[in-house]
Amino acid sequence: MLSLKLPQLLQVHQVPRVFWEDGIMSGYRHPTSSALDCVLSSFQMTNETVNIWTHFLPTWFPELESPGLSKVLRTAAFAYPFLFDNLPLFYRLGLCWGRGRDCGQEALSTSHGYHLLCALLTGFLFTSHLPERLAPGHFDYIGHSHQLFHICAVLGTHFQLEAVLADMGSRRAWLAAQEPALGLVGTLVTLGLVVAGNLLIIAAFTASLLRAPGSCPLLHGGPPEGGTRAKHQ
Structure with a gap:
C-alpha cells in the first residue's frame, strides 16, 4: 500500500x-x-x-x-x-x-x-x-x-x-x-469576465514561477553570521 x-x-x-x-x-x-x-x-x-x-x-x-x-x-x-x-x-x-x-x-x-x-x-x-x-x-x-x-x-x-x-x-x-436591473444575461456576463480575469492572473503568476531559476542562493543559505541559534528574548 x-x-x-x-x-x-x-x-x-x-x-x-x-x-x-x-x-x-x-x-x-x-x-x-x-x-x-x-x-x-x-x-x-x-x-x-x-x-x-x-x-x-x-x-x-x-x-x-x-x-x-x-x-x-x-x-x-x-x-x-x-x-x-x-x-x-x-x-x-x-x-x-x-x-x-x-x-x-x-x-x-x-x-x-x-x-x-x-x-x-x-x-x-x-x-x-x-x-x-x-x-x-x-x-x-x-x-x-x-x-x-x-x-x-x-x-x-x-x-x-x-x-x-x-x-x-x-x-x-x-x-x-x-x-434598470442588470438582468440574468448581464449578471452571467459580468461573472464570466470576473472568472476569466482571475484565471488570467493565476496563469500569469504560475508561468512566472515555471520560468524561475531552479535554484536561488537565498534558498540554500544558512543563518546569518554571528550565531546559529535565534534569540528567544
Missing part, C-alpha cells in the same frame, strides 16, 4: 534568514520543498497551515530578493481595494460632515462601523507582528498575527457585504429609478 511521509518541520535557526518571522520559532517548512511536500504540508500542522487554508493565492520569487518591497506590495494589495471599495462611503460621510450635519444611520450603519474596525485591526496585525513578538515561540502554530490578520480580513469582508446589502435595501427605489 502506498504510504506518504509528512515533510519534516524546521526550527527558525534551520532556515535562511529571509524566511524568519518575528516571534515564530518553530513549525517552518523546508525552503526547497518539493511540489508533493507542499501539498502534503497543507494537511500538516505548520506555522503556515491556517494561512494556506484561508486563501489560495500564488506567490511572486521578488519576495526573496526584496522582502521589504514585497511587504509594501502585499500591503498595497489590501489597502488599494479597501480604499477603492469604500470611496462611496467616504464621499457620503464627507458630504454629511462637510455640511455640518449628522446623517446618522443613513451614512454609517452598524455594519459599516464593524467593517472599518476590522480593516484597522487587519492593518495593525499585518504590520505589528503581535502577539508573537511579545512571547516568541508561544504562537508558532495557533494565534500568531498572520492568522489573526486573515480572520479579521474575513470578518471585515462579511460586514462590508452586510453593509452593501443594507445600503441597497434602503435605496432600492432610488436605484430602480436611476437604472
Whole structure:
C-alpha cells in the first residue's frame, strides 16, 4: 500500500534568514520543498497551515530578493481595494460632515462601523507582528498575527457585504429609478469576465514561477553570521 511521509518541520535557526518571522520559532517548512511536500504540508500542522487554508493565492520569487518591497506590495494589495471599495462611503460621510450635519444611520450603519474596525485591526496585525513578538515561540502554530490578520480580513469582508446589502435595501427605489436591473444575461456576463480575469492572473503568476531559476542562493543559505541559534528574548 502506498504510504506518504509528512515533510519534516524546521526550527527558525534551520532556515535562511529571509524566511524568519518575528516571534515564530518553530513549525517552518523546508525552503526547497518539493511540489508533493507542499501539498502534503497543507494537511500538516505548520506555522503556515491556517494561512494556506484561508486563501489560495500564488506567490511572486521578488519576495526573496526584496522582502521589504514585497511587504509594501502585499500591503498595497489590501489597502488599494479597501480604499477603492469604500470611496462611496467616504464621499457620503464627507458630504454629511462637510455640511455640518449628522446623517446618522443613513451614512454609517452598524455594519459599516464593524467593517472599518476590522480593516484597522487587519492593518495593525499585518504590520505589528503581535502577539508573537511579545512571547516568541508561544504562537508558532495557533494565534500568531498572520492568522489573526486573515480572520479579521474575513470578518471585515462579511460586514462590508452586510453593509452593501443594507445600503441597497434602503435605496432600492432610488436605484430602480436611476437604472434598470442588470438582468440574468448581464449578471452571467459580468461573472464570466470576473472568472476569466482571475484565471488570467493565476496563469500569469504560475508561468512566472515555471520560468524561475531552479535554484536561488537565498534558498540554500544558512543563518546569518554571528550565531546559529535565534534569540528567544
